[in-house]
Amino acid sequence: MRPITRSVATGLAILAFSTFTLTACAPAGTDTASATSLVVGAVxxxxxxxxxxxxxxxxxxxxxxxxxxxxxxxxxxxxxGPKLATEWKHNADFTEWTFTIRDDAKFHNGDPVKASDVAFTYNQIKATPNGDPATYMEMFASAAAGPDNTVVFSLNAPFSAWPTITTGVSIVPESVYTKLGSAGFAAAPVGSGPFVFDHYTRGVEYVVKRNPDYWGEKATLETVTFKTVADADARLNGVQSGSLDVALIAPNQVAAVEGSQSVHIESRVSNGVTFLGMNATAGPLADQRVREAIALSIDRDAIVKSLLAGRATVDNQLVAENVGGFDPKYPAPVRDTDKAKQLLAAAGYNGTPIPFQYATNGRIPLSSEIAQSIQANLAEVGITITLQGTDQSSHSQMIYTKKAATGIYLNTYAPSTMDGDAPIASMFGGQWNDYAMLPETQALVAKTRTVGGQDRIDVYRELFALNDAKALLIGLYTPDASYAVDPDLNWKPRADGMITVDLASFGKD
Known part of the structure; x- marks a missing residue:
């Protein structure tokens, strides 16, 4: 899964139903006990x-x-916990998993959700190797409908964390998807969730309406609009003015509105790590000593304390503290500018400019300021950095379509599966690019999937130690996720960073 950022980069689901008139969200400070429309400021x-x-x-x-x-x-x-599946079990070596599917779920077109639809969804992902979901399902071989409304997943290698993968796969109806194809389904998708699609205007908004026939707990909201607002100031102003009801804001904005009557702040540690990627084959970066010097020169503490107002944690692992694979005993990073200068001298670095690519808005709050801070850190030891900011879409395409990064780049990965397999497979298994992939890293990625518990964490530790030794990717920090929220909205942020709206409602008790 692409980062927030996935991630982990980032899709839509749409379903064509009759058009409706969207009720505007109530201005902040008014009585919203009867409000039925929610507007989310999407990054x-x-x-x-x-x-x-x-x-x-x-x-x-x-x-x-x-x-x-x-x-x-x-x-x-x-x-x-369970959703469409009521229970699951595995064989002795974690290569086969059997999930029992509930029998009361229906798609929005009235068709029942069958085990065959589940199997089709997974097999279709497998048949779409360039798609994002396929990149974190390398271990998946095939799925087949079994007896008693079950689905049997066959894996090509042991994988003890398979249930976490299933949390990120949205089930589609085989008949509709087969008839429409990918592009057609994107224009008129059919799901089985608590909301159905109404309309989508690229660059503007994505609107859903309540599904009155949902099999589970029914949503109280009648409509939800995900409005694309890339600028953090605009998102905060939107919540303050009442044009938005909830939105992610930057860490340095929190103090300004704490105690406000028009905005409530909800914060929690995120599941993502912001890091520097590097094209280890480009110019000076082809020399490991230059890459090591970069890693030793970055003042992570200053970034966290000053730029991010302390609302982040220094993290040189590539998985966050609340994500599977994190090692609480992993050594903290060290800044050593003297050693960095020695390495640069030994490498014969002569000041050749190194491009630094980053998105000027979007998934990483204060990305421009962070890039400038890192540029200043590297200048202290004699490394010349050329800043190359661009929009989030162009930056994501550079990373995820494997277009060559020209130097270093700023990125983040927040796996919605809450497990480290997706990020490390993407970074060290060659799914994004080949810059951080070595035979040794590939072997360690494969090894993490065959063990569980502390043994798995130990393999992650070995992988991250190798990454540090080779200076392939540079972990920077795990940010807190802070949201500006309408004071009358009942909504809490999630550990996986997603803004889910099925249980949201207006009207405080």
């Missing part, structure tokens, strides 16, 4: 077509979780 939108089979972006997941169901689902605290 970005999916880069690709809004098809859950091919898109795995965080922006897309926000939409998909409103309109589709998954086999399992994390709760707000990151604890996994």
């Amino acid at each position: 970005t939108e999916p880069t690709d077509v809004p098809d859950p089979i091919s898109d795995g972006s965080l922006a897309g997941y926000n939409y998909y979780f409103a309109t589709f169901d998954q086999l399992a689902r994390f709760d707000a605290e990151g604890v996994i």
Whole structure:
């Protein structure tokens, strides 16, 4: 899954139903006990077509979780539980998993959700190798409908964390998807979730309406609009003015509105790590000593304390503290500018400019300021950095379509599966690019999937130690996620970073 950022980059789900008139959200400070419309300030939108089979972006997941169901689902605290599946079990070596599918779920067109639809969804992802979901399902071989409304998943290698993968796969109806194809389904998708699609205007908004026939707990909101607002100031102003009801804001904005009567702040540690990627084959970066010097020169503490107002945690691992694979005993990063200068001298670095690519808005709050801070850090040891800011969409395409990065780049990965497999497979298994992929890293990625518990964490530790030694990717920090919220809105942020709206409501008790 692409980062927030996935991630982890980021899709949409749409379903054509009759048009409706959207009731504007009530201005902040008014009586919203009877409000039925919610407006979310979305940081970005999916880069690709809004098809859950091919898109795995965080922006897309926000939409998909409103309109589709998954086999399992994390709760707000990151604890996994049943959704379309009522239970699951595995064989002795974790290569086969059997999920029992509930028998009372229906798609929005009235068709029942069958085990064959679940199997089709997973097999279709497998048949779409360039899609985002396929990149974190390398271990998946095939799915087949079994007896008693079950689905049997066959894996090509042991994988103890398979249930976490199922939390990110939205189930589509085989008959509709087969008839329409990817592009057609993106224009008129059918899900089984608590909301159905109404309309989507790229660059503007994605609108859903309540599903009165939902099999589970029915939503109280009649309509939800995900409005794309890339600028953090505009998002905060939107909540203050009442044009938005909830929106992610930058860390340095929190103090200004704490105690406000028109905005309530909800914060929690995120599940993502912001990091520097590097094209280890480009110019001076081809020399490991230059890459090591970069890692030693960055003042992570200053970034966290000054730029991010302390609302982040220094993190040189590539998974966050609340994500599977994190090692609480992993050594903290060290800044050593003297050693950095020695390495640069030994490498014969002569000041050749190194491009630094980053998005000027979108998934990483204060990205421009962070880039400038890192540029200043590197200048202290004699490294010349050329800043190359661009829009989020162009930056994401550079990373996720494997177009060559020209130097270093700023990125983030927040796996919605709450497990480290997706980010490390993407970074060190060659799914994004080959810059951080070595035979050794590939072998360690494969090894993480065969063990569980502390043994798995130990392998992650070995992988991150190798990454640090080779200076392939540079972990920077795990940010807190802070949201500006209408004071009358009942909504809490989730550990996986998604803005889910199925249980949101207006009217404080």
